[in-house]
Amino acid sequence: MKIFEDCGNTDIEGVDSTNACYGGTAALFNCVNWVESSSWDGRYGLIVSTDSAVYAEGPARPTGGAGAVAMLIGPDAPIAFESKFRASHMSHAYDFYKPDLASEYPVVDGKLSQTCYLMALDSCYMGYCKKYEKLQGKQFSMADADYFVFHSPYNKLVQKSFARLVFDDVARNASSVDESAKEKLGPFTSLKGDESYQSRDLEKASQQVAKPEYDKKVQPGTLVPKQLGNMYTASLYAAFASLVHNKSTTLDGKRVMMFSYGSGLTATMFSLHLTEGKSPFSLPNIAKVMSIDHKLKTRTKFEPEKFVELMHVMEHRYGGKDYVTSKDTSQLAPGTYYLTHVDLKYRRYYAKKEEIKVANGH
Incomplete structure (x- = not known):
């Protein structure tokens, strides 16, 4: 609020959404619902989806990352929600x-988490298809979408997820499925429940069948998650930002399927319809401003030993009070807000690194 207060703006409504990796999506839906409601008064909505994904020492630590994505919500946007087709799964x-x-470290059951993710994906996709078919009066299949964007704990799961949707279309006998896919994946449709999630043979076969379409429909949205690692709430939207970055001039009229997942668990599949948009809210200009x-x-490269050292500092200070942070801002981009100290009453204080002043148009 300090940022808004400094500009004299206190007529604001808002809420923090804390819901595992799904928190950003929960905030996004709240904002969209507000703009679509009778309560909306013409102002923009703003979502900031951000997290630091850190893990205790062990095999999960290298998958961690951090990121923040801000989204502006308003009318006549180039990125439009197809809200009526949305399908969720909670368990x-x-x-x-x-x-x-x-x-700050989580307790992780890696094998269960992957199964939960794929199970929720199945449930959301089937729900999406049913809603689409009910409202449109025709079957939906993966052929009806141009791109697929997934919450990305690690890229291998994204590959498995897209392949799973290909298998789902075979299992439900979608009209768009070719004979080759039916021949290779058809024998696996007799697997029950957990059997299909645990089958390595199905996983391998479905990824082989999905590979050509994966390269076209998924790969463009994997750049930032691959480079930064898991970002929790920001993960799905950093992936979508990757798609806009890579394809901004060719997205007019395209449908993008989005899959959001948060452990515990909550998941939603929803779709976006893209248009070129008008300045300043055009897709090419959004891509330019993001400057991915x-x-x-x-970015600044650190050796693993330095990272471990910084993690030890974080562990010591997490939830702590009465400390002052480093005054070295050389690693921060101009305009960055940063924590300066936490007092005895746990109150946090921030400063902003000065912007680079532009003189004589240079």
């Missing part, structure tokens, strides 16, 4: 959770 699962509030290439190229 109770201890696949990934944070029971120790004194630690520049941001990736200007």
